[in-house]
Amino acid sequence: MTPTRTPVRRPARQLLAASVGNAVEWYDWYAYTFLATYIAGQIFPKGSGNSLVPLLSTFAVFAVGFFMRPVGGLLMGAIADRHGRRAALTVTILLMGGSSLLVGLTPTYATAGVLAPVILVAARLLQGLSVGGEFAASTTFLVESAGPGRRGLFSSFQYVSTTAGQLAASGIAAALVASLGTGQMEGWGWRVPFVLGAVLSLVGFWIRRGAQETLPDIGSGTGQPRPGLFDALRRHPRESLLICGITAGGTLAYYTWTSYLPTYAELNAGLTKADALLASTLSLAFFALLQPLGGVLSDRYGRKPLLLFFGLGFAVLSVPLLRSIGGFGTLLLAQCAGMVLLTGFTSISAAVNAEMFPARVRAAGIGFPYSLTVALFGGTAPYVGTLFKDMGHPGLFPWYVSALCLVSSVVYLRLPESAHKELER
Incomplete structure (x- = not known):
């Protein structure tokens, strides 16, 4: 059944x-x-x-x-x-x-x-x-x-x-x-x-x-057993790897722009902590307002255009945006510009991930590869940025962000469009 x-x-x-x-x-x-x-x-x-x-x-x-x-x-x-x-x-x-x-x-x-x-x-x-x-x-x-x-x-x-x-x-x-x-x-x-x-x-x-x-009524009269702990990884290895590729550039850009950028501005542009945090707060409020717009656009025009807007945008603009930071005004502009690009990923990442798996293993199929990728690339963003600074090469960090977003863009290009398909039950 x-x-x-x-x-x-x-x-x-x-x-x-x-x-x-x-x-x-x-x-x-x-x-x-x-x-x-x-x-x-x-x-x-x-x-x-x-x-x-x-x-x-x-x-x-x-x-x-x-x-x-x-x-x-x-x-x-x-x-x-x-x-x-x-x-x-x-x-x-x-x-x-x-x-x-x-x-x-x-x-x-x-x-x-x-x-x-x-x-x-x-x-x-x-x-x-x-x-x-x-x-x-x-x-x-x-x-x-x-x-x-x-x-x-x-x-x-x-x-x-x-x-x-x-x-x-x-x-x-x-x-x-x-x-x-x-x-x-x-x-x-x-x-x-x-x-x-x-x-x-x-x-x-x-x-x-x-x-x-x-959740559909699985395991009770449907003839299907409840899924095991690793069923999603075992039965859907390709989709699990795709989530890693989709998330890598997005999580690095997200944690860089929402968490690490105030510290980056202090270390590399000499901004005060107060100015850096104020710019971060204003840009975060702007970011929250953008999310529903991104979601609506993806429902109408598809997921891939927004993902590519994010991935290619960061691949091209990460270096000039981060190098442009020299004061409060340029930091705020760089953060808000990055938030516009980032919305192409954050507003629809949940939908893109969920549309890859059947309902039976959807949550575990998303949860492990997504969280692992966040830990590897998003959670380490402040450490990597500080490490480059300590090594005397702070200019390498923007290139690191750009390169990983380019890698994710290659994944986006190969994704099938899923916005207008029925969600698999």
């Missing part, structure tokens, strides 16, 4: 369930990034006299990005394929809420000794597991919830909500720093965003509980 699913009755509710939950997930994730300086002073103090502390500090920074996100993509994707998208979305948001609360309640090193960094590392590992699984489950859920001719539009809200979470974390952190003294921030102020994140996770959980399941 062919699996079928009930048509989505309330697509707006589905969109809200995916977007609000995803925004909360990324708020919790980015809150740590913005408050890391305060956390380090309390959990990883200098001169603690214990050799384990700097080791655990390093592990906390790198383990999640380079290990737990692919694991989360595989495990949570498998849950979504075996037990339903809604079940996976419920698990990811509760996991993120619990780990965020754990960060907020982590004792200081002065109170608990080496146990403090151990608890923090565990919390960050759980957050990485949750974030890796969130993309697999929420993108699948979004695309499957879309009506005919609207998959690109629904897909675009993945990065609308991701950016909203990032901006919320930045804004709340900035407000606390501005309103509290240094002593209060170091004492208890840094904990507030994480406790708030745990509360917001409960709100997201409540919204997601009322969402409609989009």
